[in-house]
Amino acid sequence: MNLYLTLKFIHIVSSVVLVGTGFGSAYYMYFANRSNCVRTQHHVARLVVKADWWFTTPAIIIQPATGFTMAYLAGWPISTPWIAASLFLYLFAGACWLPVLWLQLRMAETSEMCVRQSCDLPDSYWHHMRYWERLGYPAFIAMLLVFYLMVAKPDISL
Numbered sequence: 807m808n809l810y811l812t813l814k815f816i817h818i819v820s821s822v823v824l825v826g827t828g829f830g831s832a833y834y835m836y837f838a839n840r841s842n843c844v845r846t847q848h849h850v851a852r853l854v855v856k857a858d859w860w861f862t863t864p865a866i867i868i869q870p871a872t873g874f875t876m877a878y879l880a881g882w883p884i885s886t887p888w889i890a891a892s893l894f895l896y897l898f899a900g901a902c903w904l905p906v907l908w909l910q911l912r913m914a915e916t917s918e919m920c921v922r923q924s925c926d927l928p929d930s931y932w933h934h935m936r937y938w939e940r941l942g943y944p945a946f947i948a949m950l951l952v953f954y955l956m957v958a959k960p961d962i963s964l
Contacts (some may be wrong), residue, residue: 810879817872821956824865825949827857828903832942835910839935844927848917855914858907866900887962892955895948902945909938 807815831854838850870893877889884890916931 810876813872813876813879816868817876817956820865820868820872821953823861824869825946825953827861827865828942828946828949831857832939832946835935836939844917844920844925847927848914848921851910851914851917854910858910862903866903869896888955888959891962892952895952895955899945899948899952902941902948906938906941906945909934909941913938 834850835854838846841847873889873892874884877884877886882889884893913931913934916934917927920927920931
């Protein structure tokens with residue numbers, strides 16, 4: 807296998823890890839937060855934070871590294887419309903993800919305190935949860951659009 811195909815394989819796998827971890831985390835956090843079981847909410851929030859550090863963060867680094875290298879090897883300038891659009895959407899998703907990371911850290915800390923004190927979650931937890939969800943939807947849609955652009959490489963004009 808040549809360098810380009812090796813990078814393409816790594817790029818595809820890391821994109822699946824990136825979006826799959828995000829979707830899986832959102833799925834479990836969404837339903838855990840509707841369980842009204844503080845222990846479950848804490849357990850899932852803690853695991854979501856770990857998943858972001860262990861899987862999402864490396865994939866976030868691997869994606870542009872492999873993408874830019876493949877574009878260079880293929881002779882596609884970054885200004886190629888589908889690449890530029892993908893990059894914009896990727897940065898948009900990242901701009902949503904950074905506050906999400908902070909929010910889920912707060913949610914994990916708050917739920918841990920409530921587990922230790924055997925109390926209900928405070929309003930701040932629910933406030934963080936609402937923003938966590940609101941930021942997740944556009945980020946996920948942006949990443950689906952990036953998938954489309956990576957596969958179709960449409961001839962678009964920006």
